[in-house]
Amino acid sequence: MPISEQVVEQIAADVRKFGETATGLQAMNDNAKRELGELRAELDKHGKKLDAISAEKIDKIAASVEAQDAALAGLKALPEQVERIDAVLKRPGVNGGWAGDDAANEAKAAFEFAKAKLIARGELKPTTKVEGDEAEYAAYAEAFPHYMRARNDGAMKPAFQAAMQTGSDPDGGYLVPTTVSSRIITKVYETSNLRALATVETIGGKELEIPRDEGEFGYGGWVGETTAPAETTTSQVGVSKIFAHEMYAEPRVTQNMIEDAGLDIEAWVANKVGEKLGRIESTAFFTGTGVNQPRGLLTYANGTTNGTIEQIVSGGATTITADALYNLAFALKDYYTQNARWLMKRTTVRDIMKLKDGQSNYLWQMGDIRGGQPATILGWPVDRSEDMATIAASSLSVAFGDFKAAYTIVDRLGITLLRDNLTAKPYVKFYNRRRVGGDVVNFEAVKLMITSA
Known part of the structure; x- marks a missing residue:
């Protein structure tokens, strides 16, 4: 059996156990709802009306139980999603189908892509089903090259946002301080001295x-002992x-x-x-x-x-x-x-x-x-x-x-x-x-x- 399938089956087993735990939690939640209903019925049977404060407390407990009921429903759905991914991984690699280690990587990418889109739209809730099937992978495969080009030349906007990084200011670069040297590289001009x-x-x-x-x-020249000198130039x-x-x-x-x-x-x-x-x-x-x-x-x-x-x-x-x-x-x-x-x-x-x-x-x-x-x-x-x-x-x-x-x-x-x-x-x-x-x-x-x- 390929390693990727072993990994997926292990994950599926863990999620199934998690689903069983969710089922147990659901049973406990159902018991709480039943006992809460019996309490209200017993009080009404004897004609004892609740005071306003007690009634408000019982209503809050009931609302909390209902919220847990909705969350548990989302947890119980996880095993079914893993089962679908597992089934897709085991399909033969025909006409671009998925198989082997590449299949696991592509399935994971598709799943993460679907989840990222939901997060970006603010739609990911405990009860939200994340679809990671072949259709989602096709959307991922189409969006990825556009995302890469948008990173390089800004020609297209990506359908999802990458993790934070220092190379992009909006993605976190603004948070990274820039160190400016006290030294300035100066152009040298030749001169004379x-x-x-x-x-x-x-x-x-x-x-x-x-x-x-x-x-x-x-210069006046050489003269004899008795020769009178003449004026010379200055x-x-x-x-x-x-x-x-x-x-x-x-x-x-x-x-x-x-x-x-x-x-x-x-x-x-x-x-x-x-x-x-x-x-x-x-x-x-x-x-x-x-x-x-x-x-x-x-x-x-x-x-x-x-x-x-x-x-x-x-x-x-x-x-x-x-x-x-x-x-x-x-x-x-x-x-x-x-x-x-x-x-x-x-x-x-x-x-x-x-x-x-x-x-x-x-x-x-x-x-x-x-x-x-x-x-x-x-x-x-x-x-x-x-x-x-x-x-x-x-x-x-x-x-x-x-x-x-x-x-x-x-x-x-x-x-x-x-x-x-x-x-x-x-x-x-x-x-x-x-x-x-x-x-x-x-x-x-x-x-x-x-x-x-």
Whole structure:
């Protein structure tokens, strides 16, 4: 005999015993009803009428007995339902009929399906008969794929509801607390750090003036003991002015978000604004126009006089050659090479690392990280700067020089914050300001490489 039939027969036997117990309970209930009737008849026979309280108590007992009678009727019906299921299980598996272990599973599914529908409609009572026959299984088989599709795409509504689960909010997901990390995964933006290499001055006004010695004193020549000297020329003096330009950001956040968020929103906003303004000013130090913003290192024309920066060709239309690096390094006066360094984009560093000299030695020398020594090209350290141009035709992709002598940054104010929670309710405005400027002050202290043959 298949295992599934053994299981069903055991269940049937247990339910039959339960039915016999229900029959015994029914007999006891019948005796109670009979004795209650005899009591009323005996009282009426002797003409003794009951008082109102006693009559009410007897009526409640009678109603309780009748309710038990209805419940016991439902219990007595269970063996008959199990007998029907047992009979269905024993039918041969013809034309999709049920047999074996699959039969037990399908019968159980049909029975549970019928019960679930009654529960969903609020119709399951002790006296309700739950039908789990082939017709009910057919309804179950038809509804199940629709239920699965409704779970996936919402195209159809299921005929029954699944057990509670955390994956669905209505099914219980709302009851499961969500843990929010105090850490935020932040996108990384590449930037430059010319501020760390240049001269930085803090000012108390709107601009910084730097006197410039733009020439030299004249020479009168060699003279004899009695020769009268003639007047010689003096140097020309100029001035460089660097204005502190204003930049701002004004993010807005609702008051509720500030109060209810699981992290310090105001600190997060301040950090994000500071990073953004820092990247914007770094870009301006390289490519700024000088109009309401700093003047960039890469914006000056080619030349060797004040107001121009000398550009050395790379030796290739879209490449950098080893010879060009030598030419660029030796275009700088020895005075400035003492503190000189290379400045280039990360991808430019990659391409230059592949260059070799005539003896197949790499020009790039890896630094000693443990000793704190930076990587070098021709003996000078290399700094990465993502605001330098990518290697392309006519691009300024490499800078070499003493940037502390060449470029000056002025700070008027750090980032100041005006917090306004009144003028744009329910939003809180965070008005952030920064005043900063920058410009080249010594044009011979830096050289640039232009990609050209």
